[in-house]
Amino acid sequence: GAGVSQSPRYKVAKRGQDVALRCDPISGHVSLFWYQQALGQGPEFLTYFQNEAQLDKSGLPSDRFFAERPEGSVSTLKIQRTQQEDSAVYLCASSLAGTPTGKYFGPGTRLTVT
Amino acid sequence: DQQVKQNSPSLSVQEGRISILNCDYTNSMFDYFLWYKKYPAEGPTFLISISSIKDKNEDGRFTVFLNKSAKHLSLHIVPSQPGDSAVYFCAASARVGGGSEKLVFGKGTKLTVNP
Numbered sequence: 001g002a003g004v005s006q007s008p009r010y011k012v013a014k015r016g017q018d019v020a021l022r023c024d025p026i027s028g029h030v031s032l033f034w035y036q037q038a039l040g041q042g043p044e045f046l047t048y049f050q051n052e053a054q055l056d057k058s059g060l061p062s063d064r065f066f067a068e069r070p071e072g073s074v075s076t077l078k079i080q081r082t083q084q085e086d087s088a089v090y091l092c093a094s095s096l097a098g099t100p101t102g103k104y105f106g107p108g109t110r111l112t113v114t
Numbered sequence: 115d116q117q118v119k120q121n122s123p124s125l126s127v128q129e130g131r132i133s134i135l136n137c138d139y140t141n142s143m144f145d146y147f148l149w150y151k152k153y154p155a156e157g158p159t160f161l162i163s164i165s166s167i168k169d170k171n172e173d174g175r176f177t178v179f180l181n182k183s184a185k186h187l188s189l190h191i192v193p194s195q196p197g198d199s200a201v202y203f204c205a206a207s208a209r210v211g212g213g214s215e216k217l218v219f220g221k222g223t224k225l226t227v228n229p
Contacts, residue, residue, distance in 0.1 A: 004157070033216065042118075042203050042219030043158070056216065091157055103217065105150075105157030 002026070004106035006092050012112045013082045021077045021109045025094030032075050033103065034067055035091040043091050049075060050097060082113045117141045118206050120220035128228055133191040135223050137204030140185065144206040148217065149178060149189045152201045161202075162189070194227045201225070 005024045013019050025032050031050055035043035036059075045059040051072035060067070064083075069075040079086055089108040119138045127133045137147075145166040150158035164171040164178045164187065171178050177190045191198055201224050205217040 031215070035217075035219075040221070042120075042205075042221045043217075044219070045216040048216055059216070093157075103148075103160065105159070107155065107157045 004092055004094050004104050006090075006106040006109050008109060009107065010110050010112075012114060015083060015113055016081050018078065018080045019082055019111060021079075021090050021111070023075045023077070023092030023094075023106060025073065025075070025092070026104055027073075028096070029094035029104075030072075030097040031095045032069060033093040033095075034075070034077050035093065036061075037089045037091055037108070039088070046077070046090075079111075082111075084113050087111055087113045115140070116220075117144075118204055118218050118220040120202075120204055120223050122223050123221070124224045124226070126226045126228060127194050129196055130193045133189075133194045133198065133225055133227065135189040135191075135202050135204075135225065137187050137189075137220055138185055139187075139206050141206070141208065141218075142185070143208040144218075146207045146209050147178070147180060147187050148205045148207075149176075150203040150205060150219075151198075152203060152222070158203055191225075194225075196227045196229050199225055199227050 007022045033048050034046040037043040047067045048056040049069045064080045066078045089110050091108045092106045093103045095103045148163040149161040151161050152158045162173050162176045164180050180187045201222045203222045204220040
């Protein structure tokens with residue numbers, strides 16, 4: 001496909017479970033971003049990769065959140081021991097390096113922690 | 115501390131009229147501003163952007179105005195169409211050297227265009 005894809009689209013987890021969210025960026029896009037969007041809020045930055053290097057993880061809310069992009073393409077956001085406050089839509093975006101206007105967003109994964 | 119603010123949660127306009135969505139920011143390091151449109155269950159879609167060296171950028175029915183001294187920008191849609199009904203997010207970035215170009219978003223304004 002031509003766009004950013006994310007899976008699963010919906011995830012329900014019991015509190016304390018670990019989850020893994022996947023992002024497939026647009027082919028050739030060097031930059032990859034993860035954002036968290038809580039209900040009624042705008043997306044908030046979590047972390048940024050340039051190729052396989054995680055250059056900024058200042059937005060990760062706690063050490064339960066971990067992201068990786070081992071081969072510079074697909075990325076996984078992992079949340080350990082999920083809490084209710086982790087319930088949100090997790091958005092992935094990719095872009096060519098140095099082009100903020102080229103940030104293409106995926107449809108997001110809606111995580112509900114019960 | 116919210117660095118990008120969209121103070122109107124919602125806006126309703128008649129088809130054919132102008133829609134004006136407003137956005138204020140507090141961080142003077144922001145030098146690039148973007149507007150995104152979001153439909154339910156979809157990711158944000160880029161609409162239009164403006165660099166801090168400009169005060170206006172136009173693309174078809176969409177125009178963004180930037181007032182740096184007031185730290186204010188606005189998105190004008192004219193004429194508004196029912197298909198424009200969506201949530202609009204204002205976003206800003208500080209493209210300083212070595213920065214990650216992360217975007218800081220406002221909370222969004224839900225636009226409803228009535229036929």
